[in-house]
Amino acid sequence: MYALEINNLKKVYKGGVEALKGIDLTVKEGDFFALLGPNGAGKSTTIGVLSSLVNKTSGQVKVFNHDIDNSLDKAKSYIGLVPQEFNFNQFETVQQIVVNQAGYYGVERKIALQRSEVYLKQTDLWEKRNSPARNLSGGMKRRLMIARAMMHQPKLLILDEPTAGVDIEIRRSMWKFLTDINKSGVTIILTTHYLEEAESLCRNIAIIDKGKIIENTSMKQLLGKL
Numbered sequence: 001m002y003a004l005e006i007n008n009l010k011k012v013y014k015g016g017v018e019a020l021k022g023i024d025l026t027v028k029e030g031d032f033f034a035l036l037g038p039n040g041a042g043k044s045t046t047i048g049v050l051s052s053l054v055n056k057t058s059g060q061v062k063v064f065n066h067d068i069d070n071s072l073d074k075a076k077s078y079i080g081l082v083p084q085e086f087n088f089n090q091f092e093t094v095q096q097i098v099v100n101q102a103g104y105y106g107v108e109r110k111i112a113l114q115r116s117e118v119y120l121k122q123t124d125l126w127e128k129r130n131s132p133a134r135n136l137s138g139g140m141k142r143r144l145m146i147a148r149a150m151m152h153q154p155k156l157l158i159l160d161e162p163t164a165g166v167d168i169e170i171r172r173s174m175w176k177f178l179t180d181i182n183k184s185g186v187t188i189i190l191t192t193h194y195l196e197e198a199e200s201l202c203r204n205i206a207i208i209d210k211g212k213i214i215e216n217t218s219m220k221q222l223l224g225k226l
């Protein structure tokens, strides 16, 4: 079973920027997959299309076999998204943010509270549960975004540059719990421009540059070539 299948995906933004020039990509269920590329390569656009924040120009995208053109809601229910920007209400507490998120997906409040304990402990934020989000450090805010994305128990977790601007120690602790999440059966796709991050975490990798996939291989094979 594929968690994700992308066929000939194209995106031309208004104004004419060809951000994606016909991308093909498959990610197997259970994989830990990196989309690696320099700034401007098309990583965020790809993730934007997957999460329906960006309208594709053409091509086909399937999430666990559900085509986003025909069954977008179903496809989205499988996805937990961690965007780059902190897009939560800074005045809400850590626990409110994650519990409310579960509410959007129709999770019962009692269950949401139970889950919030699991995911806030996993991301090492349980002690901070009653703090307003604005009081958190940058690394804590990133972890909050991940805990929030897990609250509807997605089968596919997609992270856009999850450790951008985070220092190396916190980055390592994030790698640890992302690995744990993957081991629990969740497929993970992340974008990064650090080869080291892809190397430490991922089994398979695609390299994107100027809107095209220029390499799509296992991490082992790629490292053999370098």
Ligand code: ADP
Pocket (backbone or CB within 6 Å): 012, 013, 014, 015, 053, 054, 055
């Ligand atoms: P879509 O086709 O997905 O609706 P748009 O082409 O409407 O996307 O662009 C969304 C917004 O982002 C527009 O307001 C656009 O001006 C703005 N934008 C333009 N260039 C860039 C850029 N290089 N990076 C990020 N945002 C941009």
Ligand code: ADP
Pocket (backbone or CB within 6 Å): 013, 014, 015, 017, 018, 019, 037, 038, 039, 040, 041, 042, 043, 044, 045, 046
């Ligand atoms: P990456 O995430 O790899 O840095 P992006 O997907 O953000 O790359 O950008 C790919 C290309 O599309 C870049 O040339 C960028 O300037 C352009 N772009 C991104 N968002 C928009 C937008 N909303 N409107 C117009 N151009 C955009």
